[in-house]
Amino acid sequence: MLTLPQRERRQAWVLLAPMLLMMFLLTAWPLARTLWLSFTDAGLIGDGSAPNWVGSENFLYALTDPDFRAALWRTLYFTVVSVIIEGFIGVLVALLLNQQFWGRSALRVLVILPWALPTIVNATMWRLNFNPDYGSINALLTQLGLIDTYRSWLGDPSSAINAVMFADIWKNYPLITLLVLAALQTIPEDLFEAARLDGASAFRRFRKITLPAIAAPLAVALILRTIDAFKVFDIIYVMTRGGPLDSTKTVSFFVYQESFSYLRAGSGAAYAILMTLICALLILIYMVMLLRQRRSGSIE
Amino acid sequence: MSLRLTPAATLCALSALTFGYSASVLADTTLSALFMTQAAYSEADIRAMTADFTKLHPDIKVNLEFVPYEALHDKIVAARGAGDKGYDVVLFDAIWPAEFNKYGLLQDVTARIPAEESNKIFDGAISTVTYKDKRWGMPWILDTKYLYYNKAMLAKAGITTPPATWADVEKQSAILKEKGIVKYPLVWSWSQSEALLCDYTTLVSAFKGDFYKDGKLNFTNTGAMKAINYMKETLDKGLTNPNSREYLEEDVRKSFSNGDAAFALNWTYMYNMANDPKQSKVAGDVGVVPAPGGEAGGASGVNGSMGLGIAKASAHPDQAWEFISYMTSQPVQNKYAKLSLPIWKSSYDDPAVQKDQEQLIAAAKTSLNVMLSRPVTADYSRLSNILQQNIQAVLQGKTPAQDGMEAATKAADRLR
Numbered sequence: 001m002l003t004l005p006q007r008e009r010r011q012a013w014v015l016l017a018p019m020l021l022m023m024f025l026l027t028a029w030p031l032a033r034t035l036w037l038s039f040t041d042a043g044l045i046g047d048g049s050a051p052n053w054v055g056s057e058n059f060l061y062a063l064t065d066p067d068f069r070a071a072l073w074r075t076l077y078f079t080v081v082s083v084i085i086e087g088f089i090g091v092l093v094a095l096l097l098n099q100q101f102w103g104r105s106a107l108r109v110l111v112i113l114p115w116a117l118p119t120i121v122n123a124t125m126w127r128l129n130f131n132p133d134y135g136s137i138n139a140l141l142t143q144l145g146l147i148d149t150y151r152s153w154l155g156d157p158s159s160a161i162n163a164v165m166f167a168d169i170w171k172n173y174p175l176i177t178l179l180v181l182a183a184l185q186t187i188p189e190d191l192f193e194a195a196r197l198d199g200a201s202a203f204r205r206f207r208k209i210t211l212p213a214i215a216a217p218l219a220v221a222l223i224l225r226t227i228d229a230f231k232v233f234d235i236i237y238v239m240t241r242g243g244p245l246d247s248t249k250t251v252s253f254f255v256y257q258e259s260f261s262y263l264r265a266g267s268g269a270a271y272a273i274l275m276t277l278i279c280a281l282l283i284l285i286y287m288v289m290l291l292r293q294r295r296s297g298s299i300e
Numbered sequence: 301m302s303l304r305l306t307p308a309a310t311l312c313a314l315s316a317l318t319f320g321y322s323a324s325v326l327a328d329t330t331l332s333a334l335f336m337t338q339a340a341y342s343e344a345d346i347r348a349m350t351a352d353f354t355k356l357h358p359d360i361k362v363n364l365e366f367v368p369y370e371a372l373h374d375k376i377v378a379a380r381g382a383g384d385k386g387y388d389v390v391l392f393d394a395i396w397p398a399e400f401n402k403y404g405l406l407q408d409v410t411a412r413i414p415a416e417e418s419n420k421i422f423d424g425a426i427s428t429v430t431y432k433d434k435r436w437g438m439p440w441i442l443d444t445k446y447l448y449y450n451k452a453m454l455a456k457a458g459i460t461t462p463p464a465t466w467a468d469v470e471k472q473s474a475i476l477k478e479k480g481i482v483k484y485p486l487v488w489s490w491s492q493s494e495a496l497l498c499d500y501t502t503l504v505s506a507f508k509g510d511f512y513k514d515g516k517l518n519f520t521n522t523g524a525m526k527a528i529n530y531m532k533e534t535l536d537k538g539l540t541n542p543n544s545r546e547y548l549e550e551d552v553r554k555s556f557s558n559g560d561a562a563f564a565l566n567w568t569y570m571y572n573m574a575n576d577p578k579q580s581k582v583a584g585d586v587g588v589v590p591a592p593g594g595e596a597g598g599a600s601g602v603n604g605s606m607g608l609g610i611a612k613a614s615a616h617p618d619q620a621w622e623f624i625s626y627m628t629s630q631p632v633q634n635k636y637a638k639l640s641l642p643i644w645k646s647s648y649d650d651p652a653v654q655k656d657q658e659q660l661i662a663a664a665k666t667s668l669n670v671m672l673s674r675p676v677t678a679d680y681s682r683l684s685n686i687l688q689q690n691i692q693a694v695l696q697g698k699t700p701a702q703d704g705m706e707a708a709t710k711a712a713d714r715l716r
Contacts, residue, residue, distance in 0.1 A: 045380050045403040132543040133555060155491070155546025157696060241370060243492025244545060245692045260374040261681040263403065 037269035044263040058270035075250040079229040082165045090176025098184040115174035123238035126167035130154050154240055157247035164239050164248050176221045183217040223286040227279055251275050329619045330361045333389035337366045340569035340640040353626045360619045388614040394603050395680050397431035402678040406436040407610040424671045425643040428605040437609030438628040442643045444601035444667045445502045445565050445591055452585040453481050453562040462589050464596045466506055473539040476562050484541035487561035489549045492688050498602045503527035505672035506593050506600030517712040519705040528701045571660045572638050588660050590667040603671040679715045686711045
């Protein structure tokens, strides 16, 4: 006869089983299939014959492919710079929105709006804003006297990636703002008052009270954004399609092109697996950081 | 127990069988068709054509799906690659039959097109759907690039005749720039896209270049080098709008329609739109001639046509062909000739088709006979990307033209 805890454990497994099965079907199976494909010469469309096993050939080709390495560095640049800026602006705006002032609610809605926009709408809008003939960016910068003539932001390899990043940052910093703002609202006002009475400066109050409170949600937000930024695809597809001169071709776009434009499912899968490994590594780094913070007591 | 057939039971059984049979014959067929969103035959036009078809064939329903040109190829292959049956009818570009043939994506429809029928169609249009001497669909959009010019700007500069050669285009552009009539007289679609290759191919055709040498892809022959050098030269001299390196065809149309260019290379569809006062500041001043040649009396063109084919996995090929036949038929094409010129030779002598676009029709009669095809290879998407990158590297001033095109030739040679 089963004891009560044993019965509960069994029940738990029974209840969890459908979810675990779904997870297997939706995650593990496609991942395993992609892994298998990455060791074959499979085409996206088979000719009826089974794909050949090519071992690590696709991976060796990928790692020695200068175009892929360039795409990888470009993606890392995109990820690191945009996430840092998003984190900075996100926290700053959250601190601002946490203050009491007239019109705060309306401003909160406005801040969230870019995040709520579908990416395709955002990308199309920024493509128009960066238009070299009638784009608002050129108009604004000219009126401010920062540039003399209208520039082709998306047509110049030196500025295209930054223009795309700008659009991505504009859309995504509100996520960080939202999570940080929620955390800020849990801090009791008494803590700040007590600190003020003790003569703590604004910076010290931020470091000792605010930062520990927002560290955990901020870390989660940054993890999410890092993974998302590393996978960036749709905004590039709409704004530049990887051009000019491949200056905006990120790893995701590379995988897409290899698999769907060139119909090479095998090597496309190898690139995708490499990308997944890098994503997993990023998650690991953040998780270790998070655990260390917890252990050191900076996060409750 | 033995089964006895009484006359009444027999009658019932026969009626049931007949009813069942006729029901299956009359059963509705639903086709799934993939088109592209574009300015020529717009989504609304294609829906209107399809509605007319359904009136004639109430038993065939057609579900239409639209994607931008840039997504069309990938959508067709992804639908099939996902293990789905995919579409029944697909629109395909002139550059894809070799690749689609390799992967068995389209049905061979050679037997469905009688020889007397194809003789009535322009050779360039037929070549769009022909690969290895077989037909893989019916041509539907017959197109090439034309040289558009702003009559008022030319008149203001004292230029009385439109350019007859590309050297003339350069000379006239220099005059227009010098007189301050327009900052950048020339505009093209040179973004990292297929549009860039269409402009490049037009110039290669003008300078009598070729894409092959000894049966291998080669982009460094004299004509091809003249083409890339011409592109770079017009940029360096400030005659070509540098933003062209970011433009697609629609950007070219807008720039020209806004009065920001005196010359533009673009497809047929621009003629009527640039002449429409609702969407163009230069309506009434739009002239069109065949894209010039390298020498006087010559002309150039790129085969930018598209065809409608039956997807290999279609379970309703006969109904799909009914639909394709209707969409490509002469009356339907003549009705919509203001948007896209018909594939049928005799349409060009039809006064209704000519009305209000006589100059375009005259240009088409020349241009449609000189269209150069882009390289035919099953690995076209890869090749296209190689060319786009290397041409852009030259246009961005990152690489000398000779080096860029040598690199493109070497990369094309390495295609797996």
